[in-house]
Amino acid sequence: MATLDSSAAWQSARRVVSANRDVLVAIAGVFYLLPGLIGTLALPKPDMASGMTEQQMAQAFTKFYASAAPVLLLISLPMLIGYLTMLVVMLDRDRPTVGAAIGRSFRLLPGYLASQILTSLALSGLWVVVVGALSLAMPPVAAGFVGLLAMIYPLVRIMLIGPEMVVARHSNPIRAIMGSLAATRREVSGILLYFGPAMTLFMVIYGMVTILVTVILANAGNGDAPQLIGEAVVGVLFAVGYTYFTAMIASTYQQLGMSTRSDASLFE
Numbered sequence: 001m002a003t004l005d006s007s008a009a010w011q012s013a014r015r016v017v018s019a020n021r022d023v024l025v026a027i028a029g030v031f032y033l034l035p036g037l038i039g040t041l042a043l044p045k046p047d048m049a050s051g052m053t054e055q056q057m058a059q060a061f062t063k064f065y066a067s068a069a070p071v072l073l074l075i076s077l078p079m080l081i082g083y084l085t086m087l088v089v090m091l092d093r094d095r096p097t098v099g100a101a102i103g104r105s106f107r108l109l110p111g112y113l114a115s116q117i118l119t120s121l122a123l124s125g126l127w128v129v130v131v132g133a134l135s136l137a138m139p140p141v142a143a144g145f146v147g148l149l150a151m152i153y154p155l156v157r158i159m160l161i162g163p164e165m166v167v168a169r170h171s172n173p174i175r176a177i178m179g180s181l182a183a184t185r186r187e188v189s190g191i192l193l194y195f196g197p198a199m200t201l202f203m204v205i206y207g208m209v210t211i212l213v214t215v216i217l218a219n220a221g222n223g224d225a226p227q228l229i230g231e232a233v234v235g236v237l238f239a240v241g242y243t244y245f246t247a248m249i250a251s252t253y254q255q256l257g258m259s260t261r262s263d264a265s266l267f268e
Contacts, residue, residue, distance in 0.1 A: 004187050004255050006194035012254060013247035016090055023089060023098055028239040031082025036235040039075045040228065043068050081105045083246055084112060087166045090250040104166075111171025115161050118173055127151055156188045157181050163253035183257035191252060198248065202241045209237055 017024060084105035088096060096104065127147050134143035157180065164179035165171060184191065213230040 004190040004194060004252060006190065009194060009248065009251040009255055010198075012251040013244065016250070017244060017247050020089060024086060024243050026098065027082055027085050027089070028243050031078045031085065032239040032242055033232070033235045035075045035078040036238065037228065037231060039071060040231040042071050077109075079242075080112065081109060083242075084108050084162060084166070086243065086246045087162050087250055090247065091163055091166050091253065108165050108171050111173050111176065112162060112165060115158075115165075115173035115176050119158050119161075119177065123151060123154055126154065152192070153188055156191050157184045159191070159249065160184060160253050160257055163250055163257060167253065167257065179257065183253065187256055194252065195248060198244075202245075206234075206237060206241065210234055 081102070082105075085098075085101045088101040088104045088108075089098070092101070092104070127150075130150050131140075131143045131147040134146055138146070158177060160180040160183050161173075161176045164176045164183070168175070168179060170176070213233055217227065217230045
């Protein structure tokens, strides 16, 4: 049974991003940055006003997400394709071209979506049960928070579904879920120690950049151009972060999921 070496995994992730920078930048630009910018222009804005109560703000956001759901769905599909394309580029032993990698990601997409729906339904049901049980002993808000923390464990167990589909070359969602569960068995703590600091650092940087961009835009006047520039800056940061996140997923699978395989990949 392989054990995750987070230091070696991070060096592998950095190396594969550096060696394939041009290809990954093109994929991130098309499938991460561009859909985000289109969404910025297409999405309606939440109907917010000063002096609103918490209930009114909650209603405004509920109305916003209800009206924006179709656009958000359309935006999420290119991002999923970009994620799968990057995994194919990083892990496929045949070293496919970008066009071939995109073609494979489209073929994998239905199975990957099915796996996400199945796991989302299972996790939602599990969360309801956990929160219901905790609510018997603590306030509902605290129960909900603890319930969210409890979801970290199953989320880690299913995070290698995409790489499993790419390397095993199948789109069967059940097989992919079982492969991820097998690869992450007894490795949850190691994976959390690998991803936790990196994601915390990214969230801090992302928050600081977002605040800085907001302050600059507040002094730049109204109009679509400043807003679009600001969204582009934040979008570039997101695309870079998600590219490294994908490389970390691939490097984790390279150590855990491929330990008994003879398949070659860009990490070797």
